Amino acid sequence: MREVETQARRFVPHWRRPHPLLFALEGSRVFGERLAAELELPISPLEERSFEDGEKKCRPLADVCGRDVFVVSGLERDASESVHDRLLKLLFFIATLKINGAARVTAIAPYLPYMRKDRQTKAQDPLTAAYVARFFETAGTDCLITMETHNLAAFQNAFRCRAINLVAYEAFAGHFAERILNQGVTVVSPDLGGAKRAEMFRERLETRLRRPVGLAFMEKQRSQGIVSGDLFAGDVDDRFVIILDDLISSGTTMLRAAKACAERGAREIHLCATHAVFSKPAAADLSAAFIDGIVVSDTIALAEPYRSDRRIAVIPVAHFFAEAAARAYEAGAE
């Protein structure tokens, strides 16, 4: 794993007095500290306790009455907490802030889970993306900030409170532009659902490189956990290929797209995804020799064994969140 340096800061926060409070829930201290540095705010103290029966308690130790509050929490699973533990803990904490008089609460969830189930594809399917949005609203969230949600249209339709989706394409494009020499370049979407994302990234990369960048797509269907579909559109022969997706979980999607590119003569194959969810089997799959590099952001802290993998570059994105949080604060104060 290689930590890539944060790009130059583009904003300086100006807080009125008293300044907003920033809380970082357990498991999010590293990202919280990066955010705190960007926002020039201290992390406020809180009490987190787990009880013998599995229930949790989370209490602010700074007086929140009348204050603007930012609360950051990673919502991915880690060794000590499940997605559900973290999601419920954040929702309870937001509700606690509100009943104790917080003026406005901005939830910062670098990775927002449950967004993949955004439509009914089978009879009586749940719509978890919409339910998660309702839970945040019910808890009293005034604004939610996340990055690279799975389906932007579904995300925007699900939330009635302010919901901001950030993207890291500019940072990814900058990273690749420094490494691509005079090769032809193609951005590949590993499924049709990601076509718009790939196109947006391709445009940024083209601007950086000042020459045309190609686009390619692969077919993908997922049913009962089995991924299928072999159609491939676009030219990757002898090209520097970047396969772009929102997240890597098992790695199945990226691996099959990378294989398809290798079979079609790609010269170099790089995977690029905002969220390194990396559920267990990904480790073995992504070590394939035809994968030259993997670029992710730090929305999710890398678990072992990925930390020692030199092919993985991690792009910091806390500054995007800091700027969005500061803007949301300014807008709310108008």
Ligand SMILES: O=P(O)(O)OC[C@H]1O[C@H](OP(=O)(O)OP(=O)(O)O)[C@H](O)[C@@H]1O
């Ligand atoms: O690493 P993996 O385990 O393969 O998971 C990652 C994939 O899952 C999501 O798409 P999904 O399969 O839900 O498809 P969709 O675009 O049809 O919603 C996501 O956009 C990735 O493509």
